Amino acid sequence: MSAQSIDLTAGDLVEARRFGRRQITGMVFGVAGIALIALVAPNITGDTRTFAFEPPPDALDFSFDPPTMVTIIGLIYLLAGGLSFLPQQFDRWAGRGQLLAAAATIPLILVVALGLSATPATNVTNLFDESLVLATPIALGAMTGLWSERSGIINIGIEGTMLGSAGVGFMIFATLGEASSTTWLWIAILVAVLTGGALALLLAVLSIRYQINQIVAGVVINLFALGLTGFLRSEVIVPSGNSKGISTSEFGIPLLEQIPILGDTFFTGKPIHYMMYAVVFLTWLVMFRTAWGLRVRSCGEDPHAAETLGIDVIKTRYRSVVLGGFIAGLAGAWFSMESQSGFEDNMTNAAGFIALAAMIFGKWTPGGAFAGALLFGFARALGSRLQFLEVEISGFGIPSEFFQSLPFAVTLVVVAGALGRSIAPAAEGQPYRPSK
Secondary structure (H helix, E strand, O other), X not given: OOHHHHHHHHHHHHHHHOOOHHHHHHHHHHHHHHHHHHHHHHHOOOOOEEEEOOOOOOOOEEEEOHHHHHHHHHHHHHHHHHHOOOOHHHHHHHHHHHHHHHHHHHHHHHHHHHHOOOOOEEEHHHXXXXXXXXXXXXXHHHHHHHHHHHOOOOOOOHXXXXXXXXXXXXXXXXXXXXXXXXXXXXXXXXXXXXXXXXXXXXXXXXXXHOOOOHHHHHHHHHHHHHHHHHHHHXXXXXXXXXXXXXXXXXXXXXXXHHOOOHHHHHOEEOHHHHHHHHHHHHHHHHHHHOHHHHHHHHHHHOHHHHHHOOOOHHHHHHHHHHXXXXXXXXXXXXXXXXXXOEOOXXXXXXXXXXXXXXXXXXXXXXXXXXXXXXXXXXXHHHHHHHHHHOOEEOOEEOOHHHHHOHHHHHHHHHHOOOOOOOOOOOOOXXXXXXXX
């Protein structure tokens, strides 16, 4: 063996032993794999469990033995961990292994839950359907943050914008439409959208014209909306006697809704849910495929350079923030006039903050933010499903509060950067003063 080949081999070994994010992630998967095989698999029921994909009586289903499934997924984790410590030229394989292991986490949770529950089966298709529906306000909120922050304005007032829109919109529906008129329902949705724009304009004025700290301005919006909607509910909505009413109607896309398994999940839904897909697509199209979108992004990266090219940074930021407000208003309408037909205090339940986490997860891109919204929507749907399955460990029932906290735990993990480092627009949060 030549000296050169010995040096190369030693270099490969040094590289293989160098610890980075890939190796740390691999170690986590490896330890988790050992725990699954040695601790979890022997301690869950061996009775057959079933994943159903269609409603009875002719349901498509998949039956399995929980300990065997847990062992298989544990081996996948061990494989991902082993691949992570190979030399650098095998990074592609290591990445694929970790991606496979991460994807296996979803069936793993369901398998373990069924293994620790007396319930013999669960409908997986319904779970993913719930995930898509619950992702609606998060995806819309993420698009709101995207338009604001890509133009250079930090927007933590998404929560308040959603809540204010939900409250004002339903107030109009309850008082003028008696919570029963379809025409007034759509007028109220429009009012909610306009309310979102008005609250966003307030944020823009505070941040751009008066150059108040943008985080403080966002807190102002949140507190203002919380107080306003509490007043409207107690003094207007409840006294009207129309606290509950009709909501938007579900409909299916002709022909596509008849596709087995997928039809009810992807091609049947309510209008604001479908609008969410259009908003995500149009945000990508306008922001990354048009000249105006390029101007918005340039204002968030280097506003002074944008000014030298003739871009009115102030107007561009105003327009972007208000556009994002309209989108947040649509999300607010989803809460009070589609998901429910009524308004409750603080009914958005931190969806605006989770939307910000989805945007960060997606690295300030529409596709990535939408993927983040799906992740958080799934976490919420999964928490509800696990609560329904009445999971027990050694006869001890897990408190419902644990499942309700699941989306927030996922949010903490994402914001802490466990899933990758995100870089915000360079000029985000920085006050801008025109040079002319």
